[in-house]
Amino acid sequence: MTTEPRLLAVRKNVLKQNDVLARALRDRFRAQGTSVISLVSSPGTGKTALLERTLTLLKENYRVAALVGDLATENDALRLARSGVPVKQITTGTICHLEAAMVERALEEWSIGPLDLLFIENVGNLVCPASYDLGEDLRLVLLSVTEGEDKPLKYPTIFNSADAAVITKCDLAVAVDFDEVTALANIQAVRPGMPAFLVSSKTGQGLSNYLQFLTATLHAKLHVPADEASSHAEIHSGTSR
Amino acid sequence: MAQEEAERRKVQVDAVHLDLGALSGVVKEALLFSYGVACDGTLLEGSRLVVTDVPIEVFCSVCKVPRTLKSMQWFCCPECGAATSEILHGKELVITALELKQ
Numbered sequence: 468m469t470t471e472p473r474l475l476a477v478r479k480n481v482l483k484q485n486d487v488l489a490r491a492l493r494d495r496f497r498a499q500g501t502s503v504i505s506l507v508s509s510p511g512t513g514k515t516a517l518l519e520r521t522l523t524l525l526k527e528n529y530r531v532a533a534l535v536g537d538l539a540t541e542n543d544a545l546r547l548a549r550s551g552v553p554v555k556q557i558t559t560g561t562i563c564h565l566e567a568a569m570v571e572r573a574l575e576e577w578s579i580g581p582l583d584l585l586f587i588e589n590v591g592n593l594v595c596p597a598s599y600d601l602g603e604d605l606r607l608v609l610l611s612v613t614e615g616e617d618k619p620l621k622y623p624t625i626f627n628s629a630d631a632a633v634i635t636k637c638d639l640a641v642a643v644d645f646d647e648v649t650a651l652a653n654i655q656a657v658r659p660g661m662p663a664f665l666v667s668s669k670t671g672q673g674l675s676n677y678l679q680f681l682t683a684t685l686h687a688k689l690h691v692p693a694d695e696a697s698s699h700a701e702i703h704s705g706t707s708r
Numbered sequence: 709m710a711q712e713e714a715e716r717r718k719v720q721v722d723a724v725h726l727d728l729g730a731l732s733g734v735v736k737e738a739l740l741f742s743y744g745v746a747c748d749g750t751l752l753e754g755s756r757l758v759v760t761d762v763p764i765e766v767f768c769s770v771c772k773v774p775r776t777l778k779s780m781q782w783f784c785c786p787e788c789g790a791a792t793s794e795i796l797h798g799k800e801l802v803i804t805a806l807e808l809k810q
Contacts, residue, residue, distance in 0.1 A: 473808040475719060479709050481726075481801045598733035598801070623780045624733045627795075659783050659791030 488567035492602030502685040508609035510591030513635040516668040522550035529583040564595035593622040611636040612645035623657040638667040723756040723807035729800035764798030
């Protein structure tokens with residue numbers, strides 16, 4: 468005779484610890500009036516090049532800084548430091564993504580004054596970063612024209628978790644027969660309504676629209692009541708509600 | 709997390725039940741592979757991990773009802789075709805139950 472299995476109901480979100488920390492970070496950033504923007508992409512898409520350009524252009528009018536995650540080396544931090552803004556490297560060792568705890572620890576060790584915009588460059592990876600909320604207001608997913616138009620279809624989870632897409636290396640679009648219409652359609656297929664920007668960090672093409680979008684996020688945050696801001700923030704926190 | 713729960717409730721666990729959403733970013737095979745290794749030498753040693761796949765469910769703003777997506781490459785209502793980004797389910801990575809030893 469078989470007996471029914473005895474089930475003890477529990478409901479525990481496995482990533483709860485990260486989500487709780489991320490929420491605390493988000494509250495802290497809101498209180499400080501800092502907008503946080505993270506960048507995710509596969510390795511070699513041009514996150515660092517775009518960020519270097521972004522920091523250089525924004526520092527004239529805004530207090531900006533960047534946290535940059537990598538498995539090893541401080542190369543990216545050194546590159547970004549050329550922009551003249553405060554930059555801190557998070558070396559993850561063998562971990563293929565950033566977590567909220569790493570961001571928190573980096574901030575603790577880092578004595579910088581108040582910021583308008585904090586950028587977080589994630590480890591180059593289109594898989595694991597999707598699951599970890601970092602307390603950001605805006606998650607940018609980058610794809611370069613050399614990677615192929617179907618990247619969004621191959622990695623729908625990360626594209627779906629993002630708030631805006633940036634197509635980089637547009638100066639190479641003709642050379643690699645990049646099909647812009649298909650790429651934009653694929654982005655819309657996995658994340659309907661997501662804004663997308665076509666840029667070249669090398670030539671500066673498309674950067675003004677992209678920068679306007681970033682600073683609009685900051686201004687929206689500063690003027691939106693906290694309870695409305697938190698409903699937007701919940702987008703990244705998945706099932707933890 | 710399941711181990712803490714088992715310790716706290718003083719129970720012997722035969723299996724851990726977990727809901728895994730298609731958009732969770734976690735691969736079922738990798739989870740099953742690492743589960744045994746992670747449980748070695750703990751209260752959960754020898755227990756099974758029972759994974760329930762959770763499909764992506766969105767709210768269609770045209771039909772005004774929840775719909776289950778047929779493909780994660782196409783965030784559109786399977787009935788009316790309207791694009792939608794409002795996700796109701798599919799991001800789960802949740803321990804739902806502990807199955808106790810008889």
